[in-house]
Amino acid sequence: MCGIVAYTGSKDSAPILVEGLRRLEYRGYDSAGLAVQTPKGVEIRRAVGKLANLDAALRSTPLTGTTGVGHTRWATHGRPNEANAHPHVSGKVAVVHNGIIENHVELRRELEGRGVRFASDTDTEIVAHLVSEARAAGAESLTAAVRSALKRVRGAYAIAVVAGDCPGEIVVAKQDSPLVLGIGQEENFAASDIPALLAYTRDVILLDDGEMARLTSGGIEITVITDGAPVTRESKRIDWSPTQAEKGGYKHFMLKEIHEQPRAIEDTLRGRIDLQAADVIAAEIGVTEEHAKKIGRVYFVACGTSAHAAMAGRYWIEQLARVPATVEIGSEVRSGEPAFLPPDFVVAVSQSGETLDTMAAVKAAKAQGAHVLAVANVVDSAIPRASDGSLYTHAGPEIGVASTKCFTTQLAALLMLAVYLGRRRGTLPEGEARRVLNALWHVPAQMREALTEAEHIKAIAKHHLRARDMLFLGRGTGFPMALEGALKLKEISYIHAEGYAAGEMKHGPIALIDEEMPVVVVCPRDVHYEKTISNLQEVRAREGQVIAICTKGDTDVAKLCLDGAP
Numbered sequence: 280m281c282g283i284v285a286y287t288g289s290k291d292s293a294p295i296l297v298e299g300l301r302r303l304e305y306r307g308y309d310s311a312g313l314a315v316q317t318p319k320g321v322e323i324r325r326a327v328g329k330l331a332n333l334d335a336a337l338r339s340t341p342l343t344g345t346t347g348v349g350h351t352r353w354a355t356h357g358r359p360n361e362a363n364a365h366p367h368v369s370g371k372v373a374v375v376h377n378g379i380i381e382n383h384v385e386l387r388r389e390l391e392g393r394g395v396r397f398a399s400d401t402d403t404e405i406v407a408h409l410v411s412e413a414r415a416a417g418a419e420s421l422t423a424a425v426r427s428a429l430k431r432v433r434g435a436y437a438i439a440v441v442a443g444d445c446p447g448e449i450v451v452a453k454q455d456s457p458l459v460l461g462i463g464q465e466e467n468f469a470a471s472d473i474p475a476l477l478a479y480t481r482d483v484i485l486l487d488d489g490e491m492a493r494l495t496s497g498g499i500e501i502t503v504i505t506d507g508a509p510v511t512r513e514s515k516r517i518d519w520s521p522t523q524a525e526k527g528g529y530k531h532f533m534l535k536e537i538h539e540q541p542r543a544i545e546d547t548l549r550g551r552i553d554l555q556a557a558d559v560i561a562a563e564i565g566v567t568e569e570h571a572k573k574i575g576r577v578y579f580v581a582c583g584t585s586a587h588a589a590m591a592g593r594y595w596i597e598q599l600a601r602v603p604a605t606v607e608i609g610s611e612v613r614s615g616e617p618a619f620l621p622p623d624f625v626v627a628v629s630q631s632g633e634t635l636d637t638m639a640a641v642k643a644a645k646a647q648g649a650h651v652l653a654v655a656n657v658v659d660s661a662i663p664r665a666s667d668g669s670l671y672t673h674a675g676p677e678i679g680v681a682s683t684k685c686f687t688t689q690l691a692a693l694l695m696l697a698v699y700l701g702r703r704r705g706t707l708p709e710g711e712a713r714r715v716l717n718a719l720w721h722v723p724a725q726m727r728e729a730l731t732e733a734e735h736i737k738a739i740a741k742h743h744l745r746a747r748d749m750l751f752l753g754r755g756t757g758f759p760m761a762l763e764g765a766l767k768l769k770e771i772s773y774i775h776a777e778g779y780a781a782g783e784m785k786h787g788p789i790a791l792i793d794e795e796m797p798v799v800v801v802c803p804r805d806v807h808y809e810k811t812i813s814n815l816q817e818v819r820a821r822e823g824q825v826i827a828i829c830t831k832g833d834t835d836v837a838k839l840c841l842d843g844a845p
């Protein structure tokens with residue numbers, strides 16, 4: 280998520296930090312800020328919106344100093360306003376952070392109990408206070424104070440810390456969020472991605488998870504967070520162009536985002552799955568047990584890809600929470616005169632949280648007394664603001680036109696919602712909930728494994744390059760996946776494609792199948808397997824070319840496919 284830049288050397292830091300943040304703009308952000316060590320101590324400037332606003336703030340009240348940290352924020356906890364923008368300050372310490380602190384609620388409660396006053400709603404601010412407390416308790420160095428603070432923290436972070444009384448020194452640390460160090464001549468840098476550094480240096484050190492570093496103009500000392508053990512790491516020379524670097528070495532943003540999916544899902548699940556209690560922890564959904572039991576209907580409203588995620592959500596809600604559920608397309612809700620009743624639980628799914636048609640449906644539902652939950656990726660966007668509760672997907676900004684990580688994180692969020700409601704309605708026994716959550720917990724690892732198939736998938740795609748039409752089939756949750764697959768193909772390849780419920784094939788599309796027609800069949804080994812395989816055989820009988828999305832090692836399906844590799 281978003282951007283960090285840190286600089287220590289002999290040049291004026293603010294212009295370097297702002298320029299570095301500009302190079303990270305492609306990552307998306309909602310606010311930005313700097314902390315610079317000035318003769319007065321650490322001073323900060325922050326602004327909501329584009330970097331131009333921060334620039335303007337710096338022009339009216341400049342910051343001068345040769346050590347500083349900068350941040351662009353993509354809000355996960357607390358709305359995108361100036362008070363929540365980073366850096367966050369406690370005493371002489373200023374912190375910037377990318378990621379999510381999972382145990383922020385309990386740590387905040389603990390700190391408040393000791394009389395600490397919070398100036399923001401962020402999870403990040405607790406890190407500033409913990410570092411400050413550790414220093415007050417006599418930590419021997421800034422590094423030692425950061426180390427002791429991080430021992431309390433669970434979650435994902437890349438952080439950069441400066442302190443007014445530690446001139447020329449920056450401490451950074453990384454766990455599950457990106458951070459690279461840049462080595463210059465009598466100056467050193469840190470950033471969440473390489474493009475921020477390329478104007479200054481091409482020699483970088485990649486920090487590993489669980490590592491921290493102390494940067495001064497004279498050097499970089501890397502240690503292990505937990506025990507302080509020193510780490511020696513060779514630097515690497517980067518020969519990418521700045522544009523290549525933005526895409527992280529991938530050919531285009533969509534490919535990069537496809538590969539970001541495991542991380543995005545981990546971030547979405549972070550702190551929300553309690554396997555021991557077999558429950559989902561998400562107070563932000565805002566539904567009590569009593570309320571959950573009274574829900575009469577779950578009414579999903581969404582557009583495009585989000586509507587396909589909602590269709591999967593509908594199956595899960597019906598299955599796990601045993602309540603009737605329906606999915607309506609935002610624009611159609613707007614075109615009709617939808618009737619809502621107070622026991623309706625409306626779930627508005629929208630990546631941006633600003634989709635107009637979905638928003639109109641939310642307004643209609645609210646006006647008729649229904650409870651609305653927003654499932655969105657952008658914190659505090661219009662739809663969550665208009666809703667009674669919100670469940671954010673934490674996918675980070677998506678740049679590619681076709682939704683990838685936002686779609687799959689919506690699926691993760693909706694499955695959590697189904698478990699959440701199922702547990703509160705008493706329809707989902709503990710063991711079954713644990714089985715579902717455990718399966719969800721393993722999805723990122725399975726995705727990583729599936730992504731190793733990239734070359735194989737590319738070869739299949741090449742084979743079908745000249746197809747004019749394609750059919751996608753699936754049953755159960757495989758059906759919305761088929762619809763989404765067809766949508767993607769249309770959007771990205773301009774090949775005509777249709778998604779169908781596999782059981783509907785005999786009612787029409789079967790007539791179209793011949794040796795020219797590639798048919799993608801979603802056929803995991805689930806309860807629908809046998810029926811879907813019959814459909815697959817019907818396709819084969821008409822010489823259609825089958826591309827099966829199936830369970831690893833399913834040689835039965837593989838025999839029915841073109842290249843035979845499961």
Ligand code: GLU
Binds near residue numbers: 352353354377380403
């Ligand atoms: N969780 C932090 C916040 O909401 C950091 C967000 C980020 O990665 O930019 O402020």
